[in-house]
Amino acid sequence: MTTPVQNKDVPDGGCAGLAERTVHGDRTAKAQRGYDLVARLRGEAFDRSRSDPRVAAVNRKRSSCMRGKGFTYRDPDAAIEDPRWNLLSARPSRAEVAVATADIVCKLRTNLLGVNFAVEAEYENAAIAAHPQEPAEVRTHKAAGTERLPDLVRRYDRAPRPL
Template structure:
C-alpha cells in the first residue's frame, strides 16, 4: 500500500470515531475529546490551485444552509450541529505528524474532533424517518440534499476530480523517492537515534506495533516518540525538503495534464460563485 493510500485510509477513520472515556490505567490514557488542534501548517503546493480545499469546506457550509431552508419550507424540524472547522483542512498530515503540541498530547492518534463527533452522532442516531425522507427524497419528491446540490452545481461541468486526487498521490510518492527527501529521511533517522529510537523513517515510527491507532489508549512512549519525530523533522527540515520536491513533481504533472486541470479550475470558479450566492 502506498503512503498516500495509507494516509487517506487514516483520515477516514476519524469521520466516525467515537469519543472514549478517560482512564488512569498505567499503559496509557484514553484520547480526550478536543476541538481542532492541529494548525494548517502544510506548505502550499501547486495543486492547491485546483484542489480548493477551502472551497470544499464553504460548499458544505452552503449546502447545510440550503438544506436547512428546504427542510423548513417542508415543515420538517432540522437542526444538526454545525460542520467542524477541521474539515477545512483535510491534508494537515500530508507529510506525517507536524505539530509538537498534538504529538505530545495524542501521539500518532488523530485528535478527536468534538464538533465532528456531535454532527456524526446526530446523523447516525437522531435523524427520524420523516427527516431522512425529506433529506434524501422519495419516488414522488426530490430530497433537500439533491435540491441543494442542484443549486450549488448549476452550470458546473462534471470534471474528473478523481484525476486530481490520483495525481496528488503520485506526486507525494514520487517526491518521497527523490534523492533530497531520502537524504533528509536518513538525517531524521540519525536524529531519532540520538534520542534512543531506531526507525528508518517517520512512517515506520507511526506504524510501530506498540501503538494501536484503532484503540483510544495512548501510551507515554507513543507520545515521547511522536514528540521526537516532530522535533527531528524540524531539525533536518524534512517537511520543507519534501514539499519542495513535491512541488517540482506537481509542476511537471500540471504541464502534462494542463487541459484536464484547466477544466477543474473553471468548474471551481463557477462553483465558488454559486456558493457565495448561497451564503450571501
Template sequence: MLALALLSLAGCAAERDTHPKGLSAPAVNAYDEIGFPLSDYIFSIQEKTDLENAARLTVADCMRDRGYPVDWPARNPQGATWRLYGVIDIRDAKELGYQARLPEGMTGQDADAAEKNERDGLFAGWSAEKKLAYEGNAPEATGAPSAGATADASGGNGCRDTAAGFHPADGTGSDAAEALQGKVGQKVEEQRAAKDSTATWSSCMKAAGYDYKGPWDANDSPEWHGEQHPGERQKAVATADARCKLSSNWVGIRVALEKQYESDAIRDNLDKLKENKARDTKLLEQARAVIARH
C-alpha cells in the first residue's frame, strides 16, 4: 500500500485554529448542493459502473470462447441515494424517515435480496467444468466461484482473471484518493466547529423531544431495524434530525471544513494525484471501448 503512504495529510495535520476564523459555511439543504475537491480524483458512480460492466463483458467473452456462454445483464448505476451526512432533506425525512428511496413497492429488505439474487444468479446451475473455466484450477468443486484461484487445468488463467485490470487492487488511483478523503473526514470530526455543531444539534433534538448524542445515533437507532417501511416515529425523528441539522448548520460546517482540508491535501499530493488520475482515465477509456464493441 505504498501509494496510500505517499498520499499524506501533511497539510491537514499542520497547526491551525481548530475553529478557523472567517470560515464560510453556507447552509446545505440537499445533497445536490455538495461537491468536494477530491471528487475530481475519484471514480463517479457511473464510472464505477462502466468498469464493472466492462469486466463482465470481458469475462463473458472469455467464457464464450471456451465454450461456456454466459448471459450476464449489465449493471445500472447504484448509490444515487448516497448519504454521507445522513438525512438532510426535510421532505425526504417526512416521507422516508431514514430509509433510502427505492423503486415503487420495494423495501430495503427487498433491495438487499435482489442484490444477493442477482449476484448468486450469475453462477446458478454451473457445472464443475464451467466453474473451472471461470476460476482456473480452483480447489472448490461446488458453490459460487471462489476468490483465490488463478490457473486453469491447462496452466492458463481462469476467465475471471481476464478482467482483473478493471479492478485495480493496489490501493492506487481512485482508491487512494478515497482513502485520503476518509482521512480528511476524520480530521474534520476532530475540529471544535464540528463538535460544537453536534452539541447544538443534540440540544435541538432534545427540545423536540428526542434524546440522541449525535445524528448517527438517531440514524442508526435499533428502533428502525425491523421496519420494512418507516413508521410514524421514525419519520418524526428523521424530520427533527433534518431540521436540527439545518438550524445547527451541522452539514454546512462539515462541508466547509472538508473542502478546506481537501484543498490542502490536494496541494500536498498534487503530483501523485495527477499521476493516478491519468492512469484512471486510461482505464476508463479501455472500459468504454469494451462496452462500445458489444
C-alpha cells in the first residue's frame, strides 16, 4: 500500500518500511508478535536496570566524581538534559565541552557504561530464558532476511534512486 506525499506514492513506512520488507519480507503474525515481545522485554529490562541497586551505586560514584570536578548532576541524563544547553547549536559552548569532558572521565573512572551494560544484559538474558520461543521466531525471521541479502546486493548493485 502506498500513501501519496507531494503527488508521489510513498510506500507504507516510507523508505525504511520498504527496505525492511525487501530484506525481511512481510512479517507473519507470529513473527510480529515475537518482535513486539522482544521490544517490550528490552524496554522492561532497560527500566529494571535503571532502578537496580548496582546501577544506582555506580551513578552515585559518577555523581561524586562529577562534584569533584565542579559539576552537580544526579545521573548522566541530568547532564544531557541541562536546560543551559542548546542541543541544536552547530558548536557546543565551553561549558558544554567542560561538562562533557568531565562526564566521560567520570564514566570511565567508575566503569558506569560497563556496569549499566552488564546489568541490563542480565535482565535481558533472564527475559529471553523466560520466553524462549518468541525470540527464536525473531531470529528465524531475521536469518531468512540475511539469506536474501546476497541476491539483493546483486539485484541492487547501486544506490537506489530517491522517490
